[in-house]
Amino acid sequence: MKLLSPVQTRALDQATIKAQHITSIDLMERAASAVTNWLLDELRLDYDTEIHVCCGPGNNGGDGLVVARNLHRAGYPVQLWLLPATRHSADCTQQQQQLPAGLAAQQIDPDNLTTIAAGAVVVDALFGTGLSRPLEGTAAALVRHLNGSGATVVAVDIPSGLYADAPQPADCAVVRADYTLSFELPKLAFLLPQNAGFVGDWRLLPIGLDPEVIHNTPVDMHFVTADELRGRLPKRPKFSHKGTFGHALLLAGSKGKIGAAVLATQACLRGGAGLVTTQVPAVGYDILQISAPEAMCLTDSATDCITELPDLAPYAAVGIGPGLGQHHDTRMVLRRLLQTARVPLVLDADALNMLGAYPELQKLVPPGALLTPHPKEFERLVGEPARDDYHRLDQLRDFAGRTGCYCVLKGAYTALAAPDGTLYFNSTGNPGMASGGSGDVLTGLLLALRADKRLSPLDAALLGLHAHGRAGDLALPHTGHAGLLASDIVRFIGPALEELMGE
Ligand SMILES: NC(=O)C1=CN([C@@H]2O[C@H](COP(=O)(O)OP(=O)(O)OC[C@H]3O[C@@H](n4cnc5c(N)ncnc54)[C@H](OP(=O)(O)O)[C@@H]3O)[C@@H](O)[C@H]2O)[C@H](O)CC1
Numbered sequence: 198m199k200l201l202s203p204v205q206t207r208a209l210d211q212a213t214i215k216a217q218h219i220t221s222i223d224l225m226e227r228a229a230s231a232v233t234n235w236l237l238d239e240l241r242l243d244y245d246t247e248i249h250v251c252c253g254p255g256n257n258g259g260d261g262l263v264v265a266r267n268l269h270r271a272g273y274p275v276q277l278w279l280l281p282a283t284r285h286s287a288d289c290t291q292q293q294q295q296l297p298a299g300l301a302a303q304q305i306d307p308d309n310l311t312t313i314a315a316g317a318v319v320v321d322a323l324f325g326t327g328l329s330r331p332l333e334g335t336a337a338a339l340v341r342h343l344n345g346s347g348a349t350v351v352a353v354d355i356p357s358g359l360y361a362d363a364p365q366p367a368d369c370a371v372v373r374a375d376y377t378l379s380f381e382l383p384k385l386a387f388l389l390p391q392n393a394g395f396v397g398d399w400r401l402l403p404i405g406l407d408p409e410v411i412h413n414t415p416v417d418m419h420f421v422t423a424d425e426l427r428g429r430l431p432k433r434p435k436f437s438h439k440g441t442f443g444h445a446l447l448l449a450g451s452k453g454k455i456g457a458a459v460l461a462t463q464a465c466l467r468g469g470a471g472l473v474t475t476q477v478p479a480v481g482y483d484i485l486q487i488s489a490p491e492a493m494c495l496t497d498s499a500t501d502c503i504t505e506l507p508d509l510a511p512y513a514a515v516g517i518g519p520g521l522g523q524h525h526d527t528r529m530v531l532r533r534l535l536q537t538a539r540v541p542l543v544l545d546a547d548a549l550n551m552l553g554a555y556p557e558l559q560k561l562v563p564p565g566a567l568l569t570p571h572p573k574e575f576e577r578l579v580g581e582p583a584r585d586d587y588h589r590l591d592q593l594r595d596f597a598g599r600t601g602c603y604c605v606l607k608g609a610y611t612a613l614a615a616p617d618g619t620l621y622f623n624s625t626g627n628p629g630m631a632s633g634g635s636g637d638v639l640t641g642l643l644l645a646l647r648a649d650k651r652l653s654p655l656d657a658a659l660l661g662l663h664a665h666g667r668a669g670d671l672a673l674p675h676t677g678h679a680g681l682l683a684s685d686i687v688r689f690i691g692p693a694l695e696e697l698m699g700e
């Protein structure tokens with residue numbers, strides 16, 4: 198799915214209206230019907246629920262007016278509130294004029310805000326994508342009142358006061374919604390941790406926006422869905438053998454962190470690599486052979502950390518990082534790997550930390566490598582803390598562009614920046630996966646996919662990120678959030694990949 202800017206969203210509305218020979222009011226009616234149906238079918242409004250619909254001066258307010266009208270006609274006791282404004286959009290004005298006689302609109306008075314019961318439902322239709330500045334005065338007072346009410350707040354399109362694709366100054370009044378109902382496509386703001394408390398649980402409601410226009414709108418950000426990836430993992434040919442899917446080499450583990458090597462190895466095996474060889478320090482030999490008998494094990498001459506780079510000739514891809522530690526000799530191995538490898542690389546964890554600590558190493562990273570930092574590792578990599586989540590995305594893009602690498606930023610909606618500056622957000626996964634070992638599993642899985650020569654670097658990364666999160670989602674019913682371990686993710690990699698397989 199494409200992530201559109203507010204300007205592009207407006208253009209899409211206009212193009213839809215033109216292509217479908219409808220009026221803007223028709224589109225507003227569709228949007229509001231979708232919201233009304235969600236309130237009735239999903240939120241399951243009761244006839245005795247206290248309902249407040251708060252409307253602003255633009256088309257977001259227009260949506261709210263229609264929702265209020267729909268609910269009123271369906272017999273729900275709606276209280277309709279209008280934000281005082283000097284100017285209203287034409288459609289908002291028209292919807293006000295068409296309110297049914299029994300539905301009285303009341304002006305919001307900042308000095309006399311109505312009491313809202315904790316069990317009430319509030320529909321926030323104050324401002325949408327037309328927000329042009331932080332909320333002040335009556336709007337800000339109302340938003341703070343709503344946020345303190347304990348009511349269930351449902352935001353139409355976007356929580357009022359929140360910019361769709363840019364940060365707002367600190368301490369601005371922004372609606373803290375329980376649910377955000379947006380139309381057809383998500384907004385960048387929904388995907389960033391700093392906005393989680395405003396956006397709540399977000400849903401996309403289809404309103405028949407023109408698919409051709411969406412297809413033709415150029416964007417540099419995507420929210421990647423299962424539908425878009427299905428079929429992109431090639432089926433295994435009938436006469437395939439273990440050589441077909443590549444031989445992966447993993448360099449991982451140090452004393453006390455052999456588990457990371459085990460998890461990454463198991464994930465690489467489950468990710469479909471034809472052969473997996475893992476090099477561990479001597480201390481890890483028995484552990485790895487017992488816990489991952491399908492993998493071959495190379496033992497380093499050192500007991501506690503990796504100090505040797507094996508001959509790379511047999512391997513289709515190399516992964517390095519999980520549980521590695523940052524010993525000087527290990528760093529020399531990383532350096533030689535970066536200098537000599539001619540196959541795809543996956544760099545994670547301490548490999549990234551060493552790149553951060555030694556910028557001259559960073560310069561050696563070959564274009565096309567796949568890096569998988571979490572935000573702290575990414576900060577070490579770029580050597581500068583991000584001002585906010587938007588700035589971090591700029592840094593991510595910049596890093597990928599500068600180095601020619603594919604760079605992941607792990608999180609609830611893991612982002613991937615491609616060298617051309619395009620950002621892809623992953624749509625799978627759950628908070629149960631935020632625990633130790635989860636990243637090691639991702640590295641192993643990505644390594645398997647990078648070893649598969651049939652996949653482009655981009656497809657390998659997108660498929661791996663998706664399947665990793667999906668495996669966590671498939672594990673969840675068996676484990677619960679707290680009980681979800683990295684090894685549970687490993688267990689469901691196979692089924693997750695199977696869902697993506699096509700001809
Ligand atoms: N996307 C779709 O498919 C559809 C969206 N719809 C809905 O329309 C809104 C966008 O409507 P728009 O009228 O463009 O914008 P708003 O409703 O957000 O409001 C704009 C007006 O508000 C004024 N404004 C902006 N910021 C402030 C502020 N901080 N304080 C006070 N007033 C503010 C703005 O004034 P300007 O001075 O900036 O011009 C405008 O007057 C979208 O979000 C959807 O809900 C359609 O209904 C259907 C399809």
Ligand SMILES: [K+]
Binds near residue numbers: 322325
């Ligand atoms: K809103």
